[in-house]
Amino acid sequence: MSTDPVVTDDAPRNDNPYSQGVRAGDTLYVSGYGPVDPETGEEVTGAIEEQTERVLDxxxxxxxxxxxxxxxxxxxxxxYLTDLDxxxxxxxxxxxxxGDDPPARxxxxxxxxxxxxxVEMDAVAYLG
Known part of the structure; x- marks a missing residue:
């Protein structure tokens, strides 16, 4: 099975040696993302809820x-949280x-x- 890197300007990019995501068949492995605005490259500051929203975006x-x-x-x-509070x-x-059918976590x-x-998150998605 071959793998294909995923590249998008809609998520933060950097010069570190990893892909934004890697597709292997119908499975996608998404690298870890923090609350960084992809347009500005700046970290989203403010409430943890706002940071969580940006990470999910x-x-x-x-x-x-x-x-x-x-x-x-x-x-x-x-x-990944720096403070479980x-x-x-x-x-x-x-x-x-x-909603009602969240992924495993x-x-x-x-x-x-x-x-x-x-806060940071990584993920696995099924694209079948």
Whole structure:
């Protein structure tokens, strides 16, 4: 099976040695995204809910660039938080975007994320 990198201007890009996403057959692996505005390259500051929204927008953009519908194609998400005290607020913003059939998920607290971001997510999507 071959793999294909996914590239889009609708999600943040950088010079680090990884793809925004990689499609392997009908499965898409989306790299980790923080709350960075793809147009400006700047981190979204403010409430954790706003940061969560931007992260989900970034992940969904990669899914769409691979031919998917966005968040509806997600089957697994990992959420990284720098402070588990943000868990309930992130959960509310996250849940509002997924509705009644959310993907499988893991949420962990980490000591630090790039820049000053408080939340990052990576994902697996099924595009079949």
């Amino acid at each position: 970034n992940v969904a953009a990669v899914v769409r660039a691979a031919g998917g519908d966005g968040l509806d194609d997600m089957v697994k998400v990992t959420v 943000d868990y309930d607020r992130v959960n509310e913003a996250y849940g509002a975007r997924f 893991v949420c962990v607290e980490v000591s630090r994320l790039p820049g000053e971001v408080r």
